[in-house]
Amino acid sequence: MTPVVHVEFFEFRGSLISFRRYGHGPTALLAFHGFGQSSEMYTQLGQVLREHFTVYALDLFYHGESWYADDQLITKTYWQGLVNAFLQAMAIDRFSLMGFSLGGRFALALAETLAGRLDQLILIAPDGITRSPWYRLATGSTPGRWLFCFFLRHMSLLTSVGHGLTAVGLLHRTAMRFAENAMGTAEQREQVYQSWTKFRLIRPDLNVTSQALDQHSVRVRVFTGYYDRIVPGTYAQPLLRRLRSYELTVLKAGHNRLVDQVGEILAKRPL
Structure with a gap:
């Protein structure tokens, strides 16, 4: 035990x-x-x-x-x-x-x-x-962080974009499932935003x-x-x-x- x-x-x-x-x-x-x-x-x-x-x-x-x-x-x-x-x-x-x-x-x-x-x-x-290019896009600039925040507040749109990227081979389906599991609730999405943005200097x-x-x-x-x-x-x-x-x-x-x-x-x- x-x-x-x-x-x-x-x-x-x-x-x-x-x-x-x-x-x-x-x-x-x-x-x-x-x-x-x-x-x-x-x-x-x-x-x-x-x-x-x-x-x-x-x-x-x-x-x-x-x-x-x-x-x-x-x-x-x-x-x-x-x-x-x-x-x-x-x-x-x-x-x-x-x-x-x-x-x-x-x-x-x-x-x-x-x-x-x-x-x-x-x-x-x-x-x-x-x-990863997605991390650079989401945190590397003020416009990128604004866009990141926007998508986190509009999850249906983010999900649609993610599935579109998966369909054309730009995002692996395993990574897409990981993202969906990591951002399923408002609390998780806040954790994603704070972690990705506040940790960007590490x-x-x-x-x-x-x-x-x-x-x-x-x-x-x-x-x-x-x-x-x-x-x-x-x-x-x-x-x-x-x-x-x-x-x-x-x-x-x-x-x-x-x-x-x-x-x-x-x-x-x-x-």
Whole structure:
């Protein structure tokens, strides 16, 4: 039976980060979830890795019970400062990072400045390496953000456009289903808008990040899904081409099946 893991909170500059702590292993692992998820998604992974890692699964802002107190965009400097403060509060010196999908972008933003303290960087279908054209269109300019907001308020029109793009081959049907599931309610649409727009400055510098990872000999492990149409494996290539050393594993799975499979692999080869 999986034990119940209670939500804990960490305060930073008036904002709150909610998180869950899994396991009791000797190595600290900070884990970040994907869009529309929460730290609870790491329950199974935390259970299978409990002897090897103490997993700190943090809820990104606009997810779980985390609460962002400001109206300003979330910058890399702010995010790095928050996690540094969290590490200090938890008395963590060396640690590893894990990021799935959207969480991969946040993990990479930390690797830029914290590579000297990292044992491993574990990326699972990571966002933030290749920016999708749809994300650039929706967040990259004031007109784009206005149009994005307009479509979110007129979902029937957005759905019609999406199905039209699918019909002509410009949007994969799996990505369309993912979008429909992620924006089914008004609350979900607000989460999409806030996350996409407020997170747009969290963009890792791939040159700086790769140099830092190489310099400090961080073990980089990348997992992608052969059937993943949300974050295809090719999206990781711009980072991998810059690294001297990395481990790439392609799993026969779609996007949402990856994390639990990775947990089983890491349980056999944790370090």
